[in-house]
Amino acid sequence: AQKVTQAQTEISVVEKEDVTLDCVYETRDTTYYLFWYKQPPSGELVFLIRRNSFDEQNEISGRYSWNFQKSTSSFNFTITASQVVDSAVYFCALSEVILTGGGNKLTFGTGTQLKVEL
């Protein structure tokens, strides 16, 4: 069975600090997809990024960057120069294809609560 582990339950930083959120996954699939979602205090889930298993190039989008390492089954997320608006719960997720029915689903980690203070 697939599994996603986010060992950091809560992280507190001061504005402008860099912060890294860890994600470790388990899967038997050779091709798979990983995702990060953000859940701000308002409650909605916002898609941030998708990464496939055969592309280990790191990705940067503004202050956000992602480090995918297949050898350690990790997909870590770094926010550079954090801001108060980054305060949210961040979820890492792994996509699973359900062969029997032709469906698919996301398996989520337990999330990391990030608090950015002034």
Added chain:
Amino acid sequence: DSGVTQTPKHLITATGQRVTLRCSPRSGDLSVYWYQQSLDQGLQFLIQYYNGEERAKGNILERFSAQQFPDLHSELNLSSLELGDSALYFCASSVVSGQGKNEQFFGPGTRLTVL
């Protein structure tokens, strides 16, 4: 705004009652997913429909059922409600089914409180 709509936003009801949650996917998306978010279980996949057909099932209770209508909107029916069913219920949509690469876009959720 993801383009996925869910109604109602909040729902307060009593134990033993039945409720219906509604979801409209993004324009062009044929797949609808339902997830439950609770403090003790986290974010859990319940069920997926694609173009009206059930495609995947998670840890969905027998008291819960869902369907997707010809106009692609979906409803999640929860019956014989218990206190433990209190949670945030999300609907998500994606273009296709059976492909792990497609990101799912989530609606704002329906917060269900069972008293």
